Amino acid sequence: MNATEPSVLTISNLTVEAQSQGAWSPIVRDVSFSLKRGEVLGVVGESGAGKSTVGFSTLGFVADGCRIASGSVIVDGTDLATASDAVCRQMRSTKVAYVAQSAATAFNPAHRLIDQQIEIMVGRGLLSQQEARREAVSIYSRLGLPSPQTIGERYPHQLSGGQLQRAMIAMAIAARPVLIVFDEPTTALDVTTQIGVLKLIREVITEHNAAALYISHDLAVVAQMAHRIMVMREGNVVEEGDTRQIMGAPRHEYTRSLWSFRNLRKQYEPPLAEDTTRRPVLKLNDVSAQYGPVMAVDKASFEVGAGQVVAVVGESGSGKSTLARVVAGLKNTCHGGIISDSGELPDDYRRRSMKQLREFQIIYQFADTALNPRHTVRRILEAPLKLYFQMSRRARVERISELMTLVNLDPGIYLGRRPGELSGGQMQRVAIARALAADPKLIICDEITSSLDQLIAAEIIALLRRLQREKHLSYIFITHDLGVVSAVADRVVVMQNGIIEETGNCETVLDAPTSDYTRRLLAAVPQMDPDWLTATLAQRRTA
Amino acid sequence: MTKAMIQIFQTVGRATLGVQISLLMLLMLCGMAIFGPLVSPYGETKIVGSAYAQWSSEFVLGTDAIGRDILSRLIYGARNTIGIAFIGTTLAFLIGTALGVSSVLAGGWVDQLLGRIFDMLIAIPQLIMALLVLAIVGTSVETLIGVIAVVDSTRVYRVARAATLSVAVQDFVESARVRGESMRTILFGEVLPNVTLPLFTEFGVRFSSVFLFISSLSFLGLGVQPPFADWGSMVKEYAPLLAFGKITPLIPAVTIAALTISVNVVVDWALRLHTAGFGR
Numbered sequence: 001m002n003a004t005e006p007s008v009l010t011i012s013n014l015t016v017e018a019q020s021q022g023a024w025s026p027i028v029r030d031v032s033f034s035l036k037r038g039e040v041l042g043v044v045g046e047s048g049a050g051k052s053t054v055g056f057s058t059l060g061f062v063a064d065g066c067r068i069a070s071g072s073v074i075v076d077g078t079d080l081a082t083a084s085d086a087v088c089r090q091m092r093s094t095k096v097a098y099v100a101q102s103a104a105t106a107f108n109p110a111h112r113l114i115d116q117q118i119e120i121m122v123g124r125g126l127l128s129q130q131e132a133r134r135e136a137v138s139i140y141s142r143l144g145l146p147s148p149q150t151i152g153e154r155y156p157h158q159l160s161g162g163q164l165q166r167a168m169i170a171m172a173i174a175a176r177p178v179l180i181v182f183d184e185p186t187t188a189l190d191v192t193t194q195i196g197v198l199k200l201i202r203e204v205i206t207e208h209n210a211a212a213l214y215i216s217h218d219l220a221v222v223a224q225m226a227h228r229i230m231v232m233r234e235g236n237v238v239e240e241g242d243t244r245q246i247m248g249a250p251r252h253e254y255t256r257s258l259w260s261f262r263n264l265r266k267q268y269e270p271p272l273a274e275d276t277t278r279r280p281v282l283k284l285n286d287v288s289a290q291y292g293p294v295m296a297v298d299k300a301s302f303e304v305g306a307g308q309v310v311a312v313v314g315e316s317g318s319g320k321s322t323l324a325r326v327v328a329g330l331k332n333t334c335h336g337g338i339i340s341d342s343g344e345l346p347d348d349y350r351r352r353s354m355k356q357l358r359e360f361q362i363i364y365q366f367a368d369t370a371l372n373p374r375h376t377v378r379r380i381l382e383a384p385l386k387l388y389f390q391m392s393r394r395a396r397v398e399r400i401s402e403l404m405t406l407v408n409l410d411p412g413i414y415l416g417r418r419p420g421e422l423s424g425g426q427m428q429r430v431a432i433a434r435a436l437a438a439d440p441k442l443i444i445c446d447e448i449t450s451s452l453d454q455l456i457a458a459e460i461i462a463l464l465r466r467l468q469r470e471k472h473l474s475y476i477f478i479t480h481d482l483g484v485v486s487a488v489a490d491r492v493v494v495m496q497n498g499i500i501e502e503t504g505n506c507e508t509v510l511d512a513p514t515s516d517y518t519r520r521l522l523a524a525v526p527q528m529d530p531d532w533l534t535a536t537l538a539q540r541r542t543a
Numbered sequence: 544m545t546k547a548m549i550q551i552f553q554t555v556g557r558a559t560l561g562v563q564i565s566l567l568m569l570l571m572l573c574g575m576a577i578f579g580p581l582v583s584p585y586g587e588t589k590i591v592g593s594a595y596a597q598w599s600s601e602f603v604l605g606t607d608a609i610g611r612d613i614l615s616r617l618i619y620g621a622r623n624t625i626g627i628a629f630i631g632t633t634l635a636f637l638i639g640t641a642l643g644v645s646s647v648l649a650g651g652w653v654d655q656l657l658g659r660i661f662d663m664l665i666a667i668p669q670l671i672m673a674l675l676v677l678a679i680v681g682t683s684v685e686t687l688i689g690v691i692a693v694v695d696s697t698r699v700y701r702v703a704r705a706a707t708l709s710v711a712v713q714d715f716v717e718s719a720r721v722r723g724e725s726m727r728t729i730l731f732g733e734v735l736p737n738v739t740l741p742l743f744t745e746f747g748v749r750f751s752s753v754f755l756f757i758s759s760l761s762f763l764g765l766g767v768q769p770p771f772a773d774w775g776s777m778v779k780e781y782a783p784l785l786a787f788g789k790i791t792p793l794i795p796a797v798t799i800a801a802l803t804i805s806v807n808v809v810v811d812w813a814l815r816l817h818t819a820g821f822g823r
Contacts, residue, residue: 328721349721357723370714374736383732384722438722 007034007074008178008211009058014071014081016053016062027066028053028235035211037178042226042243043215044258046453047424050235051215055181057081058213059096060088076178093120097172101184103164107156114152117171126175139170143200161316162193166200173204180205181213186221190315190480191524198224198526199537217453219258220526223247224533231255243530258454259528279341280305281359281441281474282327287336289326296322298498299336302491304442304474306341311477311489311506313521319498324444324478328362341441358388361435365447367427371419377404377430378415384437403433407463425456429463436467442474449484461487482525486510494518554816562812565805572802575621585612587619588770595784605791607780616772617795623773624761625802627684628754631691635753636746638692639699644734646700647707648726657700665697669756677765687766691753702745706738740817747810751803758799774799 016028028050035041043051056062057073060080073080076095080088092098100106107116117139118132127135133152140148143166156164165185172180182201186194202225205212214225222229223243230240231252239252250256282304289297296319304310312320325331327338329349338345340359346352364370371380381400385391391399401411407429419427428448435443445464449457465488467473477488485492485506492509494502494517502515513519523536555566575582584603585591589611596606604613646657664672676690710716711734719733760766761775769776774795781792 330717330721349723352723354723357721360721362718362721364714364718366714370718372715372733372737375732383719383724387722387724434718 005036007036008076009213010034010072010074011054011057012072012074014054014057014073015069016050016057016066017069018063018066020065024067024069026069026235028057030071031232031237032071033230033240035179035213037211038205038209039228040205040212040214040226042222042229043213043232044217044219044222044229045232045238046217046455048234049232051217051232052183053235054232055098055183055213055215058179058181059092059098060085061092093172093177094124094126094175095177096179096181097175097177099165099168099172099180099182099185101187103168103188104156104161106168107164109156112153112155113159113167117152117167117174120171120175124175136170136174139174140167143170143204144196145170160193161189162197165189165197169197169200169204173208173210176208177210179211179213180208181215182225183215184217187216187218191482191526192315192521194221194526195524195533195536198533201225202533218526219247219454220528220532223528223530224526231258247528247530280308281341282476283339284327285337285339287323287326287333287338289322289331289333291322295498296331297326297333300495300498300500301336302493302500302503304476306441307468307472307474308490309468309475309477309488310491310493311479311485312493312495313479313482313485314495315480315521317497318495320478320495321446322498323495324362324446324476327442327476328360328444329357354388358384358438359441360444361438361440361442362444362446363428363431363435363448365451367424367431368419370431371427371434373419376416376418377409377422380419380430380434381437384434388438399437403437406436406467407433409433423456424452425460428452428456428460432460432463432467436471440473442476444476444478446478447480450479450481457484458487464488482510482522494521558812561808565808565812568801568805569809572621572625572798572805575618576625577622579618579622583612583615583618585615587611587615587772589615604794613777613781613791613794616777617774617798620772620774620777620795621798623684623767623771624754624757624775624799627688627691627767628750628757631688631757632695632746632750632753634688634692635695635749636699636742639696639701640703640738640742642696643700643703644707644730644738646704647711648730648734658704661697661700664694665701669694670759673756673760674763674765677760682765682768684767687757687760691756695749695753698749699742699745702741703738706741707734710734710737740814744810744814747806751806754803754806755799 011034012032014028014031015026017024018027031054033041043054045051053062053066057068058075058080060073060083062068068081071081075091078087078091080091083091107113114133114136117136118127118129121127121132121135122129136152137148140151145151145163145166151159159167169185185201186197189197198221214222216222226243228241229243229246231238231246231254233254239246239250239255246255250259280303284301284303286299286301287297288295288299298319300323302310312323314320322331326333326347329345329347329352333347338347340356342356345356349357378400381403382396385396385399400415404411404414409426409429414422414426419430422430449460452460461484464475468475475488477484479485489506492502492504492506493500494509494515496517501517502509502513509518510522513522526532555563558566590609591612592602592606592610594606594608594610596602596610598605602612602614604617606612607616642657646654672694673690677686680686716729716733719729724732757766757773758775758778761773762779764776764779766775767773777795778792781795784792
């Protein structure tokens with residue numbers, strides 16, 4: 001980086017406003033920064049902080065119902081805040097490229113990859129059809145996509161998540177842009193896939209000597225990728241500085257609170273001593289389940305003790321969600337037994353008794369689809385009370401406000417609201433309250449924090465942990481986030497390809513794993529240390 | 544209650560002129576259908592004057608070939624046509640929705656069987672099917688309603704099934720199932736409230752098409768039978784008058800068009816209001 005080199009991107013005093021009920025209110029306030037070639041700025045914050053809005057502005061784009069109220073966005077000499085749509089369109093992809101979080105929805109499912117890849121080059125008349133195809137193949141091979149000669153002929157659904165994300169990066173660099181905006185590019189990927197994509201993004205930035213904006217809520221990831229970090233909250237820049245300085249000595253309190261989520265484990269007391277006098281609430285005996293010929297779960301055995309938290313971890317496709325469905329009775333088994341403290345359970349929920357159903361409750365990943373959008377919070381919480389306890393109206397009202405207080409929701413405010421009028425965290429609290437309403441012994445938590453912001457996720461986990469102690473509950477925590485595991489779990493079950501690789505106490509498994517797979521999984525979890533990625537990649541090369 | 548009324552008036556006040564006119568038109572036509580006997584000057588089948596009397600203060604729209612008052616027949620016709628269309632569509636919706644939703648919730652062979660039966664019914668052109676059935680069992684108001692209900696329920700079944708399918712896979716339905724809720728609670732509590740919107744839209748469209756369908760049947764002589772009045776048969780009956788430069792036959796045709804267009808405009812508007820309400 002040369003100090004005299006001109007900036008590729010200069011944003012000064014950018015304010016973006018959104019219209020709600022006729023009035024304009026700012027969603028991004030007075031943001032200024034500049035980027036040179038080869039430089040990466042990490043943008044960190046919760047959802048709604050305005051990260052993506054800043055990212056979009058570099059494309060001269062604002063979402064519907066929004067406008068750039070003041071300030072300038074100068075990309076390679078052109079101010080996109082005031083430029084016409086035609087100019088902005090010309091700049092997109094050729095000067096500025098955008099890599100979105102969900103590659104699966106960013107691609108048009110009806111067209112072959114290569115047609116989408118070359119569209120911009122051919123459409124702008126930069127290359128002929130043949131040249132563009134040759135170029136595309138060479139990009140595919142450089143980005144390490146399998147069989148680069150033919151992969152372009154496939155449709156998006158024929159690729160895995162990690163491959164699609166690579167294909168999208170390939171599309172972004174096709175026209176050799178000077179600025180690339182990465183908007184949560186690895187959030188939807190599991191840790192082992194993520195590491196490969198991170199490496200690739202790093203290489204692409206260096207190779208093209210492009211400037212980059214790296215937007216993410218995951219601090220550890222940003223720490224690996226960015227030279228500088230900008231922390232945003234509610235549309236304002238809270239803090240900006242050199243990565244090492246921000247990671248090492250954050251000045252602002254909000255930044256520090258973001259950091260603390262990573263260190264959740266330290267805040268907790270040691271796990272409760274196991275109550276050996278009581279039988280386990282759940283015991284799986286050699287349970288297998290299959291989808292067609294594929295063994296999704298293969299001879300799984302483990303126990304969940306009373307008051308114990310068991311985390312089931314693994315990459316996507318490892319069978320951990322199927323395991324959860326087997327326990328819930330939603331997936332039929334082909335072998336083995338599911339045993340609760342009162343005896344063996346039928347594998348199909350339809351054949352389980354009301355009492356058996358009541359004892360196991362599920363909390364889903366997406367609270368917005370797990371709660372009926374047409375029902376009020378009151379009605380959602382009433383359902384299990386009516387069903388399991390035949391409570392009178394008066395008793396229900398009392399119990400509902402008790403439940404809501406338990407999950408820190410004010411009944412006076414939220415009782416009459418529908419899920420659409422709640423935030424993500426609040427919806428998840430309602431879902432937790434609904435599970436508690438059944439007075440269960442075991443709650444199955446299926447990736448419940450992965451669609452929430454870190455701070456909200458930390459609150460939810462703290463809440464679950466508190467409830468567990470108060471109510472002596474057991475949890476099965478299905479997750480791919482090992483940070484969550486260390487925060488909640490007493491025991492860990494590691495799964496790969498439907499097989500349980502390792503089972504053990506949380507500390508033992510995380511600190512001294514015995515299986516190779518667990519070791520690899522743990523090594524792939526980004527650490528807050530900015531040198532972690534470099535070190536890990538170097539280690540891999542020598543190994 | 545008054546507060547709700549004020550709210551309704553305010554909402555209508557904010558609507559576009561087209562919507563307001565359509566609403567007015569619907570109210571008028573429905574009023575005609577409901578209060579027909581009270582407002583019509585003469586009876587439906589009563590011969591009150593000479594044949595083909597001119598427009599006058601006595602017979603506002605003149606009289607027909609056997610001396611019945613055309614205005615009165617128009618008003619009674621509203622009652623017959625709208626009534627049959629409304630009851631027929633409602634029945635079609637009850638049948639189609641019930642079968643469509645339970646088809647998804649039951650799944651398996653029930654879904655397959657119902658699906659194939661409705662595929663078969665849908666493969667036969669509506670008009671031919673109706674003509675056939677009416678020719679076999681004879682035309683009466685009951686058979687007319689029955690035929691409409693069965694023929695139209697095939698379309699409703701498809702819409703209901705598709706809408707339910709997208710709701711049934713959601714986690715909140717699964718959650719209700721593993722909670723142990725009865726099929727009834729899942730159906731009425733969880734699924735139905737979430738499919739009302741597409742079904743409501745479909746109701747508007749179907750009502751219009753049923754209405755046109757009855758009019759065509761009547762025009763062909765297979766709908767509402769004389770001496771009872773019906774807009775479709777009135778168009779047919781008075782058609783010869785066109786040759787004499789009279790516009791009387793066009794009046795029932797215009798009311799048919801007005802009702803159909805109004806229903807569509809109002810349904811569209813209600814739908815927009817509803818989706819806008821979701822955004823809040």
